[in-house]
Amino acid sequence: MDDTDAMGFNPNRKHVARTSDYLFVGLAALACGALLVWAFLG
Numbered sequence: 001m002d003d004t005d006a007m008g009f010n011p012n013r014k015h016v017a018r019t020s021d022y023l024f025v026g027l028a029a030l031a032c033g034a035l036l037v038w039a040f041l042g
Helices: 019-041
Strands: none
Touching: none
16 A cells, blocks of 8 residues: 555546636637746847
8 A cells, every 4th residue: 555545646546637727728828928928138
């Protein structure tokens, strides 16, 4: 028995991407782009 057995932690579980995952990455990329534009055009 391991210390994560009681929690039900499965490190081999397949990750299923959700729409919110893509939205979060897109918003982060947009924020980085806006910061770059702000830095160069300041």
